Amino acid sequence: MAIPLIYNVRSVRQRWTSSVVAVLGIAGTVGVFVAMLAMARGFRATLVSSGSPNNAIVRRAGADSEMTSAVSLDSMHVIETVPGVARKGAVPLVSGEVVVIAAFPMASTGTDANAQVRGVSPRALDVRDNVRIAAGRFFRPGLAELVVGRNAQNSYAGLGLGSTIRFGGGAWTVVGVLDAGGSAFDSEVWCDANVLNQVYKRPANIFQSVTARLESPAAFAAFKDALTADPRLSVQVDRETEYYEKQSRQLSTLIRVLGFLIAVVMGVGAVFGALNTMYSAVSERSREIATMRALGFSSLGVTMSFVFEALLIALVGGIVGCLAVLPMNGYTTGTMNWQTFSHLAFAFSITPDLLLQGVAFALVMGLIGGVPPAIRAARRPVAVALREL
Amino acid sequence: MKYLTLIWANLKRKKLRTTLTIGSFVVALFLYGLLVAIRIAFSGGVDAAGVDRLNTINKVSLIMPLPFSYRDRLLQVPGVSGVTFATWFGGVYQDEKNFFPQFGVDSATWFEVYAEYKVAPDEKQAFLHDRQACLVGRSLAKRFGFKVGDRVPLRGTIWQGTWEFNVAGIYDGARADVDTSGLLFRWDYLEERRVWGKGTVGWYVVKLANPDDAVKVTRAIDERFANSPFETLTQTEKAFAASFAKQMGNVEFLVMVIGSVVFFTLLLVAGNTMAITVRERVGELAVLKTIGYPDLGILGLVLGEALLIAGQGGLIGLALVKAFTLRGDPTGGLLGAFALPWSSVATGFGLTLAVGAVAGALPAISAMRLRVVDALRRV
Numbered sequence: 075m076a077i078p079l080i081y082n083v084r085s086v087r088q089r090w091t092s093s094v095v096a097v098l099g100i101a102g103t104v105g106v107f108v109a110m111l112a113m114a115r116g117f118r119a120t121l122v123s124s125g126s127p128n129n130a131i132v133r134r135a136g137a138d139s140e141m142t143s144a145v146s147l148d149s150m151h152v153i154e155t156v157p158g159v160a161r162k163g164a165v166p167l168v169s170g171e172v173v174v175i176a177a178f179p180m181a182s183t184g185t186d187a188n189a190q191v192r193g194v195s196p197r198a199l200d201v202r203d204n205v206r207i208a209a210g211r212f213f214r215p216g217l218a219e220l221v222v223g224r225n226a227q228n229s230y231a232g233l234g235l236g237s238t239i240r241f242g243g244g245a246w247t248v249v250g251v252l253d254a255g256g257s258a259f260d261s262e263v264w265c266d267a268n269v270l271n272q273v274y275k276r277p278a279n280i281f282q283s284v285t286a287r288l289e290s291p292a293a294f295a296a297f298k299d300a301l302t303a304d305p306r307l308s309v310q311v312d313r314e315t316e317y318y319e320k321q322s323r324q325l326s327t328l329i330r331v332l333g334f335l336i337a338v339v340m341g342v343g344a345v346f347g348a349l350n351t352m353y354s355a356v357s358e359r360s361r362e363i364a365t366m367r368a369l370g371f372s373s374l375g376v377t378m379s380f381v382f383e384a385l386l387i388a389l390v391g392g393i394v395g396c397l398a399v400l401p402m403n404g405y406t407t408g409t410m411n412w413q414t415f416s417h418l419a420f421a422f423s424i425t426p427d428l429l430l431q432g433v434a435f436a437l438v439m440g441l442i443g444g445v446p447p448a449i450r451a452a453r454r455p456v457a458v459a460l461r462e463l
Numbered sequence: 464m465k466y467l468t469l470i471w472a473n474l475k476r477k478k479l480r481t482t483l484t485i486g487s488f489v490v491a492l493f494l495y496g497l498l499v500a501i502r503i504a505f506s507g508g509v510d511a512a513g514v515d516r517l518n519t520i521n522k523v524s525l526i527m528p529l530p531f532s533y534r535d536r537l538l539q540v541p542g543v544s545g546v547t548f549a550t551w552f553g554g555v556y557q558d559e560k561n562f563f564p565q566f567g568v569d570s571a572t573w574f575e576v577y578a579e580y581k582v583a584p585d586e587k588q589a590f591l592h593d594r595q596a597c598l599v600g601r602s603l604a605k606r607f608g609f610k611v612g613d614r615v616p617l618r619g620t621i622w623q624g625t626w627e628f629n630v631a632g633i634y635d636g637a638r639a640d641v642d643t644s645g646l647l648f649r650w651d652y653l654e655e656r657r658v659w660g661k662g663t664v665g666w667y668v669v670k671l672a673n674p675d676d677a678v679k680v681t682r683a684i685d686e687r688f689a690n691s692p693f694e695t696l697t698q699t700e701k702a703f704a705a706s707f708a709k710q711m712g713n714v715e716f717l718v719m720v721i722g723s724v725v726f727f728t729l730l731l732v733a734g735n736t737m738a739i740t741v742r743e744r745v746g747e748l749a750v751l752k753t754i755g756y757p758d759l760g761i762l763g764l765v766l767g768e769a770l771l772i773a774g775q776g777g778l779i780g781l782a783l784v785k786a787f788t789l790r791g792d793p794t795g796g797l798l799g800a801f802a803l804p805w806s807s808v809a810t811g812f813g814l815t816l817a818v819g820a821v822a823g824a825l826p827a828i829s830a831m832r833l834r835v836v837d838a839l840r841r842v
Contacts, residue, residue, distance in 0.1 A: 091738070094731070095728075095731040098728055099731075099732065102724040102728050105724070106721055106724070136620060136623055138553075138620045141526065142553055142620040142621045174524065174527075175524040175526050176524055177524055177525075177696075185705075188524065243523065243694075274527070275692070320559075335497065336497065336498075336721065339490060339493055340490070340725065342486075343487055343494070343729075344728075346483050346490060346732075347487060347728070350483045350484065350487070350732065350735075353480060353483070354480065
C-alpha cells in the first residue's frame with residue numbers, strides 16, 4: 075500500500091528551513107537556465123524575424139556578410155529583369171543597399187557604440203513588408219535624411235524626430251521612425267543609399283547587397299538559378315531568412331554553450347543541496363520510517379514516498395525559478411553582433427516550452443537528489459531503527 | 464591543537480553530509496572561477512590593454528581605412544615613440560564557423576609596440592624573411608593543430624581569392640589574459656596582392672614615450688588630421704577596448720547576479736548544515752561545557768568546523784576550475800582570452816572563508832550561549 079502523499083507535504087512543511095534551502099538551490103539553477111536560453115532565443119528570433127520568406131538577398135560571391143560584399147548598379151539592373159521578381163505597377167521591387175557603421179553615443183552610458191547605417195532604395199519599404207513607418211515620414215531621395223529604428227532611437231542619444239546629427243562628414247536630419255516588429259532593422263538607421271555613398275566617399279553606383287522581393291517563396295529556386303547561371307554576374311543568392319539565421323548562429327551558440335555550462339555546474343550544486351536535505355530528512359525520521367515499515371508499508375512504498383518528496387521540493391523550486399525570471403520576458407537588452415560589428419537590440423523571449431524545459435530540468439535534479447536517500451531510507455533495518463532513541 | 468583533532472573527528476562523523484557540503488562549496492567556487500573567466504573574456508582585454516598605447520582609427524567608423532602616409536606623420540607628433548598598424552582581413556578558414564581574427568600587420572614594428580606577444584627569435588626572423596609568412600597564437604594553434612611549416616589557406620571575403628600563408632611561428636602571451644586566438648600576417652603581402660584599398664591601413668597603434676602624455680598626444684594627433692579627408696579618432700587602448708566591451712552588453716551585471724545567487728544559496732546550504740550539526744550535538748556540547756571547556760572554545764569548535772568545510776571545498780573547487788581554464792576556451796574559439804588569474808583565485812578563497820564564517824556564526828553563537836542545565840535536560 076502506498077504512503078499517502080499528504081504525509082510528504084506535511085513533512086516538507088515541518089522541516090521548512092532545510093526545504094527552503096533545497097527549493098532555493100533548485101530555483102536559482104532553473105532561473106539561470108531559463109534566462110540564458112531565453113537570451114539565446116531572443117537574439118536568434120530578432121535576426122531571423124528580420125528576414126522575410128519572400129525575399130532574396132544577393133551578394134558578391136564569397137562575401138560572408140553584407141559588410142564585405144559589393145554589387146554594381148549594372149548587376150542590380152540585371153537582377154531587376156529576372157522573372158520571379160515582384161513588381162508594384164511596372165516598378166520591380168528591388169532595393170540596392172549599402173551598409174556602413176557609424177559611432178553614436180549610447181543613451182545609457184554616453185560612450186560611443188557602433189550603429190548599423192543602411193542606405194536603401196526608396197522602394198525599400200515595399201521590398202520589406204515587415205518594416206513600416208511608425209512616426210514621421212520616409213526619407214526623400216537625394217536628401218540627407220534619416221529614418222531610425224525604434225530600438226536605435228532608444229539606444230542612442232540625439233536621434234529624436236526632427237533632430238540633426240553629424241556623422242561621416244555630413245549633417246543628417248531625422249525625419250521618421252521605423253517599426254520593424256522587433257527585428258534587427260529596429261536597431262538600424264536608414265537613409266538614401268546614393269547619399270550615403272557620397273557622404274562616406276564610397277564609389278558611386280556600388281551597392282553592398284541587393285534585396286529582391288519575389289512573387290512567392292517558391293519562386294526562389296528559379297530566381298537563384300537565373301542569377302548564378304548569368305555570365306554577367308558573380309553573385310551568391312540566399313533566402314533572406316537563411317542569411318539572417320546564419321548571422322545569429324555564432325552569438326547564439328556562444329550564449330547557449332556558456333548558459334548550459336553554468337546551468338550544469340549550478341545543477342550539480344543544487345543536486346548536492348537536495349541530497350543533503352533529503353539525507354538529513356531520512357536520518358531525522360528514521361524512527362518514523364521504521365514505524366511505518368513495522369505497520370506494514372513496503373520498502374518500495376517508503377522509497378517511492380521519499381522520491382516523491384524530493385520531486386515535490388524540485389517542482390516547487392522549478393516553478394519558483396520560472397516565476398522569478400518570467401518578468402524578464404520582453405526585456406530588451408543589446409549586444410554587439412560580431413558579424414556586423416554593430417550594436418543589436420533584442421528582447422528576452424521566454425516561451426511556454428522553455429518554462430517546461432526549466433521545470434523538467436528541476437525534476438531531473440530532484441530525482442537525482444532524491445533516489446539515493448530514498449533507497450537508504452527503505453534499507454534501514456526496522457528493528458535497529460526502532461531501538462534507537 | 465586539541466581543538467583541531469576534535470574538529471577533524473567531528474567532520475568524519477557524518478562523512479556523507481560533510482562530503483556533500485564540501486561538494487556544494489566545490490561547485491560554487493568552480494562556478495565562481497568560470498564566471499570570472501567569462502567576464503575577462505567579454506571585457507575583451509580591457510585589463511590586458513597597455514597603458515602606453517593609443518589606437519587611432521578613422522573618425523567615421525572603425526571599418527573605414529586610413530592612408531598609409533599617416534604613419535610618418537604620426538611619428539612626427541611629439542611624445543610618440545613608435546607607430547605600427549594593422550588591417551582586418553576577415554578571411555574564412557575552411558568553413559565560416561571556424562572564425563578567428565586575422566590581421567595584416569607591419570612586421571617590422573608590430574612586436575616593438577606589442578611587447579606582450581612573445582615569439583622565439585628564430586621564428587621572428589622567419590616571419591621577417593618570408594613575405595607569405597604568418598604567426599599564429601598559441602590557443603589558435605591548439606584549436607586547429609597548426610604547426611610551424613604548415614600552409615594555411617584562407618578564403619578572402621573583403622579581398623577575394625584564396626590567400627595562403629606559411630606558419631613561421633607561434634606566439635604566446637606574456638600573461639594569461641593576453642588573447643592568443645588570432646593570426647598575424649604581413650601587411651606588405653596583402654598590399655601587393657589586393658586589387659583595391661591599396662595604400663590604406665585599418666588602424667594605427669601609437670606607442671607613447673611617457674604614458675602620462677596620453678591626453679596631450681591624443682589631442683595632438685586628432686588636431687593634426689582635422690579637416691582632412693581622413694579625420695582620425697584617437698583613444699587610449701583601454702578606452703578602445705572598453706567601448707567594445709560595453710557594446711557586448713552588460714555581462715558584468717549578469718555575472719554579478721548569477722554569482723550572488725550562487726553565494727547566497729551556498730550560505731543557506733552551509734548555514735543549514737551547521738545548524739543541523741549543532742542541533743544534533745546539543746548534548747555533547749553541554750557535556751564539553753560541563754567538563755570545563757570555555758564558551759569561546761565551543762564557539763571556536765563550531766566556527767572552526769564551518770571554516771574547515773568551506774576551506775576544503777574552496778581549495779578543491781578553485782583547483783578544478785584553474786585546471787579547467789588552462790585547458791582553454793570551452794566554446795571552441797568564440798572567446799578570446801579565457802583565463803583565470805591567480806589574484807582572482809585568492810579573492811575566491813577569501814570569499815569562501817567569509818561565507819564559511821558567516822554560515823557558522825549563528826550556530827556557533829547559539830552553541831556558545833547554550834545553558835548546560837537546559838541542554839542536558841533535553842537529552
